[in-house]
Amino acid sequence: MVNLGTTYMGLKLKNPLIVGSSGLTNSVENIIEIEKNGAAAVVLKSLFEEQIIYAAHKTMMQDEVANAYPEADDYIRHYTRENDVSKYLTLIKQAKESVNIPVIASINCISGTEWISFAKYIEEAGADALELNVFVLPSDPEKSIEQNEAVYFDVVKEVLKVVNIPVALKISYYFSSLAQTVTKLSWTGIKGLVLFNRFFSPDIDIENFEIKTSNVFSTPSDLALSLRWIAMMSTHVKCDLAASTGVHSGKAMIKELLAGAQAVQVASVLYKKGFREIGSMIEELTGWMERKNFTSVDQFTGKMSIEEAKNPAAFERVQFMKHFSGIE
Ligand SMILES: Cc1cc2nc3c(=O)[nH]c(=O)nc-3n(C[C@H](O)[C@H](O)[C@H](O)COP(=O)(O)O)c2cc1C
Numbered sequence: 001m002v003n004l005g006t007t008y009m010g011l012k013l014k015n016p017l018i019v020g021s022s023g024l025t026n027s028v029e030n031i032i033e034i035e036k037n038g039a040a041a042v043v044l045k046s047l048f049e050e051q052i053i054y055a056a057h058k059t060m061m062q063d064e065v066a067n068a069y070p071e072a073d074d075y076i077r078h079y080t081r082e083n084d085v086s087k088y089l090t091l092i093k094q095a096k097e098s099v100n101i102p103v104i105a106s107i108n109c110i111s112g113t114e115w116i117s118f119a120k121y122i123e124e125a126g127a128d129a130l131e132l133n134v135f136v137l138p139s140d141p142e143k144s145i146e147q148n149e150a151v152y153f154d155v156v157k158e159v160l161k162v163v164n165i166p167v168a169l170k171i172s173y174y175f176s177s178l179a180q181t182v183t184k185l186s187w188t189g190i191k192g193l194v195l196f197n198r199f200f201s202p203d204i205d206i207e208n209f210e211i212k213t214s215n216v217f218s219t220p221s222d223l224a225l226s227l228r229w230i231a232m233m234s235t236h237v238k239c240d241l242a243a244s245t246g247v248h249s250g251k252a253m254i255k256e257l258l259a260g261a262q263a264v265q266v267a268s269v270l271y272k273k274g275f276r277e278i279g280s281m282i283e284e285l286t287g288w289m290e291r292k293n294f295t296s297v298d299q300f301t302g303k304m305s306i307e308e309a310k311n312p313a314a315f316e317r318v319q320f321m322k323h324f325s326g327i328e
Pocket of ligand 1: 020021022023045046047106108133170196197198216217218219222244245246247265266267268269
């Protein structure tokens with residue numbers, strides 16, 4: 001009998017497959033289905049910092065009372081935020097009542113400012129952990145590397161002051177010195193890093209001169225990016241790693257575990273194939289472990305990380321060379 005259990009950010013998981021934050025994790029009905037199909041944990045759809053702040057400001061402008069009675073400002077701000085958040089807190093509470101797998105809340109944030117107090121409510125609602133989905137597109141030529149990267153450290157510092165549940169950070173690969181930043185982030189007290197988030201990509205409609213989004217869902221070939229960085233970072237970081245982007249099969253999950261991930265997060269494959277794919281991926285992992293005589297996941301986690309692999313240069317090579325590609 002193989003034991004698929006693993007530990008990710010201090011949470012005991014029955015297997016390494018987590019359903020990642022997306023529209024799929026935004027309802028209790030789906031979360032129940034996700035558990036039924038065998039996933040080990042679920043990350044809820046992100047609560048967006050901007051939405052909350054926008055809603056607070058909109059209400060203030062619409063309400064004349066806010067102008068007449070300055071002290072009402074705070075009340076309205078508080079009320080609106082509470083109202084927005086209350087839906088999210090209800091989702092957490094209902095999910096916790098309905099399933100036994102860990103429920104990880106998620107906040108999409110771009111600053112360590114007024115939204116931070118929400119984190120405490122999320123903990124009180126019963127979330128087992130909190131994933132911070134932080135993304136700063138370093139597109140402002142006036143901003144230095146330090147200014148762009150400070151945001152991540154500020155957010156983590158402020159959130160860790162208010163919650164006791166484990167906190168993970170989900171990031172992109174847009175960093176000037178990715179390896180160093182990932183390593184330093186892992187020292188901040190977070191329990192997990194999710195490598196990497198994937199974003200809607202811009203495209204141009206050449207008939208209508210409009211900007212549109214393309215490739216909302218990943219494909220299996222998108223796996224390589226997270227695979228490379230999980231393999232390169234897994235022995236350097238002081239927290240757990242979860243792989244995200246391009247995990248579409250049991251094989252892809254096995255590769256990420258071999259590279260050193262404690263868990264994988266999946267989204268696109270479930271949009272494309274449905275929740276039943278969770279069971280197929282877990283079956284594939286089980287079958288492979290039996291064939292390879294592994295009885296537990298930790299026997300092979302990190303076996304192909306850059307420190308352990310027989311050909312570590314393959315993870316670092318970025319230029320095409322015949323030796324690595326086999327193509328002239
Ligand atoms: C429709 C959709 C909505 C998503 N919403 C969120 C979100 O709210 N918060 C978040 O952190 N990631 C979100 N993601 C990103 C996924 O969690 C995941 O990181 C990304 O899609 C890469 O994984 P995949 O290749 O398995 O899809 C979303 C992805 C999709 C496709």
